[in-house]
Structure formats: structure tokens, C-alpha cells
Amino acid sequence: MRKVAMVGAGMTRFVRRALETPKELSYEAAKIALDSSGLSLDDLDCVAHGTAPDAFDGIHQNGEYMVDGSGGWNKPTMRVYVGGGTGVHAIVHGWHHVASGLFDTCLVVCEEKMSSAMPHAQGFFLTIFDSITERALEPNLLWIFALEMNRYMERYGYTKEDMALAAVNNKTNGLNHPASQFSDQVTVDDVINSEMLAYPVSRLDVSPVSDGAAAVLLAAEPVARRLTDKPVWIEGVGWSLDTAYWATRDLSYPRYLDQAARMAYEMAGIREPAKQIDIAEPYDPFDYKALHHMEGLQLSPRGRTVELLRDGHFAKDGNLPMCPSGGLLGVGNPISAAGTMKVCELFWQLRGEADQRQVPGNPRLGVAQAWGDLMQVSSVVVAGI
Template sequence: MDKKVAIVGIGTTGFRATTPDVSYRELTYEAATKAYLDAGIEPQEVGAFVATSEDFLEGYSISDEYSPDQLGAVLKSIHTVPGDFIQGLGNGVMLIMSGYADIVVVQGMSKASNMVTKGDLLTFAADPFAWRPLQESPHAIAAMEMNRFLYESGNTIEQCAQVVVKNRRNALLNPRAALGAALELEDVLNADPVAEPLCRLDIAQHADGAVVCVLASQEKVGSLKGNPIWVRDVSWATETNALDSRTWGEAVYMQLAAEKAYRMAGIRTPAKEIDFAELNDEYSYKELQHIEALGLCAWGESGKLSEIGWSERTGEFPVNTAGGCLGCGHLFELDGGQKVLDAVLQLRGQAGELQLKTANTAVAAGWRGVPTTTGAVVVLGN
């Protein structure tokens, strides 16, 4: 990128299964207050705001109009990206690179606990002629993808279960995570089947929470306190949504997003030049599929590597150091926000008990969940 942009502040509420004590407004307000304190700014200094949300998740239409107050964005430039947090981050980067603003705030929020009919909400995303009449569960769509991925790559169900064990254990040490648990491999393999080969524990449970991130131009960074984390590049891609003709084995969308981000960040051998990854693991197999799509190991190798501890915090290439979706929760469009948060904390050396020894360059990657084929990738460095 020809103009440098840094993350200069980040704040979160942490993630919990329910948040009956606060409305969505207070949830974002808490994360925003922490982010502004972290960056040492007042919202008056912010040039533009980017919110990420999706009307059906919020429960009312034109929900973007409800986002300014709790960000301190009243009478300011704000727009909403109906996509993953990392796509919102990309919009924030563009606002700075284009010269529109020096400081930009990016927000993401999940109030999953307020969606009473989550199952219906997901089926409402189904294509009206090709899928809905068949009434096949979104988890079944994921299971078909898992089956094809395992078939083509040679990875196994046991290796997917290993991902669950690792991420839920990492979450035990993460004070922001909702779903820490000391599970054994057998617990995962023996859990009730949902849509075989997926079982209950392969699927991330929903959670509430908010993340707010402050971006600044290189010129501005010098006058701000704190520890800037540089956005080396950000990219996103979407494959066809057609269930009858999409690529079922590989996460092509993530591969394309990563290739573009790496090219622009000047990364040629990601596994060597990147120290760790925070990536979407909404279903256990997604971690393996995304590791391979991000080029962090050879095709078909992620499962074997996971078995020998390669992706553990103490391993050669740590993945989802704070628990990922399986440990923190499925946060809908905030997925990438949780990934960026944990990458930033590691890169700053602020990850507490989860801190890695070497954390200079990270990749964070979000996926928009079933039935989407959208992935967003950001490369971050300290």
C-alpha cells in the first residue's frame, strides 16, 4: 500500500452467550469508549465512521441509521457495510488512503441472543427457488462442504475434532471468551450428530459482543499515544452463491482474498513471513480449510499438522490463539472483529496468558458463514 494505515486503538466488551443487562447501544458504547481511551482520542477527532451490520440480524430495516449515537458519530460521516468486520476495516482503510479522513472508526456488534428464531433467520438467506423448497438445514449445507473438503484434502474427522479441543482450551485462558472448555478428543467425537459428519461440538455457539477499532493515517500516528499496529493490506472476495455449482472442497473465496492481500503486502511465503493466524473456525473443518486457503501449509496437510501440535499456541504456527469462534462464539458479522482484536493484542504483546513468544506479523480472516462464500483477509504487523 502506498499510504500507511495503522490500528491505533481497539476496544471490546468481550463475548458472552447473553447480554440481558445492556441494549445494543450500550454494548457498542462500552467497546467504543475503550477503543477511544486506548487510542487517546475523543470521538470529535474522528473524521469518519464505518459500522458493520445486517438488517435481519438487528431485527429492523435500515438499521444503519441507528448506529451513530453509541459511537459518538452524531453529525459526522458514517456508513454501514453489510458484511464482515474486516470488510468494514477495508472501507476504513480506503477512507484514509483516499484522503477523506485521517482517523476512522470501525465498529462491529453481535446481539445474537436477541434473535429468537435463529434457524428461520438462516434459512431466510437461502435461495428461494433452488434451496428453500427443499428445507435443508444450513448446518447440512456446511456438512456437505465438510464432506467434500475431507474427501478431496485427505484430512479427517478426528483432525477436525482436534481443532475443537485446541480452540476451546485456548478460550479457557481468554478472559473475553464465552466458551472455554477442557474437552478431550473423545468428547467431541462422541457428541450428538447434527448433520454428519458435523456433530454438536464442531459448531460454534452464538455469542453477543462488540469490537470497535480506531484507524489512523501514518501522519496522524505520530501524534497519538500507544502502540500502532500497521495494516499491511486488506482484501476480500466472494465466489458464486449458487449451491449447485460453487466449489465445495476448497475455500476459493478465502484463497483469492489472501492472494491479493499477500501480493499487496509483499508477502511471498506466508507460512514463513507470518507468525500466527486468527481465522474463521465457525465449524471445526473451517479452520483446516481456511489454513489451507490462506496458504499457511500445503493442501491436505493442515489436519496432520494440527494433530502434531503445529497450530497450538506453543506450536510452529499458532492458529486462533484466543479460541476463535469455537471458543469465543459465533458472532455473525463481528467474526473478523474478534479475529482482528486477538491479532492486535498478540502483536502488541498484550495477550496476557495467551501471549506468543514471536508475534510480529499476523493474518486475520473472517467468513460470513453459511450460505455465503465471502472471505475477508487482513495482514497486520507491528
């Protein structure tokens, strides 16, 4: 396999409801990623594209519709979708294209426009439940997260306040992100006292619905070295899919992520991730998920994560900053674009270009992760400079 580097990145602002169409959002992100690398569309070999199920946008074969915006027309273009895991998985997907030797460059573009679905995008997730043994119970998407969060908290005796600390960490970091859809500082009390949606999930435990796009340009080693003196190497990739019989799993630990992370670390030659990784972008659609995923990523011992969080270990100036971008909780959650935003953050942080968000100490190795499907998939990318 060939070495693959990230040589450009770009994204749109994340907003509750965007004027731009999915195609226009894709264009904005793709254009910045290309321009920042100095490459033109003519130089580009192929496109890896990620977006939600068609029912979300109400556009059948959405990837084909989007092709002009993602720069993919008249090129080998392929769409990938693994639920919330898509944004990081699309990077893995693009990595294959270049690492295999088939292409020298690949533009990864992920877009999501959640505001079009009426009355609420959440309704379109109901069809992930088993059509016969679960949907007859008229489930609500929030149920599975509330059930998992409760199990995680019960297992280790964590409180609502403990979980809120993660929300505050990420939301505070996000205030410095130019793409963030938030502008107000949030406190632990704000999170705990926000409206109870589905115990133990309160409104501010959850990331918002958003519209947005993000893109990353990948290149093979010789091309990458020609384009930039600061290529950010993709050191390892991993992914895993657990059983769809989700109610039969141990919900307190993300086994699928354990497997995906170990695969990526092995490829990257990382033996002690908690010591070697400098920055982490765990997937955080809910505050508990950031912590749950830090454990699955082998970056925090099971059941000790809240203690480390309280000690400042995961703060921006801590030993292992968690979600320096602000994450989904602090920037926004246009699903597949949110995962790619995390990889963009690694690109900018490792190059020392993260402006006000820049973590101190010249980070050299970072990990980004996304999670989805029926709480069963994880995709992991390890990047280094």
C-alpha cells in the first residue's frame, strides 16, 4: 500500500437551516479543499463522497444528484454510507482509492442537509429499527441513545453532571470554531437544567440538527510532497460493524469501536494510544458518547474517564485534548459532514493552523472517529505529521 496524505481541507459554516442546496454546500467545501492545496479540478483523479440515506433529502440517488457539487462529474466517483459513521468512513473510502495505487489524488466530500425533512429529520431514522420485532412498538430514535446512556451511567455510577462536563468541554472549544452554529457559553447547570427529552437525555446533552459540508483532499506521497511541505499522513484506518441485535449487546462499552481502533493503531504502529496520541476527536452527537468513545478508542480506562475529565486531562491544554474542534456538540451535526469536520480538525491542528483553537505543544499524532448505523459501526482515522 502507498502512503497517503491529506493536503487540503475545507468546510462550510454549520447552520440550523442553510439557504444553499446540498449541491451548493458540497461545492463550497470541495472548492476550498482544492484551492487550499493548489490543485485544480482537472488535476483531480477521483471523488469519494458521503451523504445520508436518500429519504433524508427526499432525493432518490442523492449521490448522483450531488456529483456536480462534489467535483465528481466525468470522474470515477463513489458514494459511501454507514449512518453517522459516514464522515470518517468516507476518508477511509478515499484512502483506499489512493493507497491501492489506482489514483494519485482523491477528493473526499461529505454533505448533509437535515433541515429539508419535515417535521423533523429524526423521523427518518425510525426505519433503522427492526421492521417486525421493534417498529410495532412505535419507537423513537432517542430511545436507543437514552437506553445506552443510562446503561453507561449505571455501569460506572456516573451522574448527569458528569456527562454535562463533556458537553461543556466540547461546547466551550466550539466557541472558537469559525463554522460553529453556536455563540453562547454553556455551563454544567445549563445542561442539567435543560428540558428533559428522554431520561437521562436532556436537550443540551444532544448535538443540534444542522446543514453543512466538509471536504478533504488526499494525495499519494510523491504528489503530496510536491503540493505542500506539511502533508498530514494518514497513518492508520480501521472500521468494524457489530450485530444489529443491539439489545443483546453490552451497551456500556462500544465493542465495535474497540475493534476499529485496534485495527487503525496496528496499521499506524501505535502500541500505547493513550500515551502516544496527542489529540482526539471522538464522535460526540451526545455528551456521553464522547466519553464512551474515548474508552473504545483506548484513550481512557473504562470507568475512569469522568475522573480524567474532571482533572483537566481532556481539556484544550490537558495531556490529551478531547474534541478541540468543539465536536458535534460545539460546532454542529450535519451528520456525514460532521465526521469529516473532525478529520479537517486533525489536518489543521497537526499543521498548527487551528488559529484560536490550536492546542499547545505542537501535536504530532491525532485520531478522529465517527459512529452510526444501529449504534453498531465505527470508523477511525489516525493522522500524523
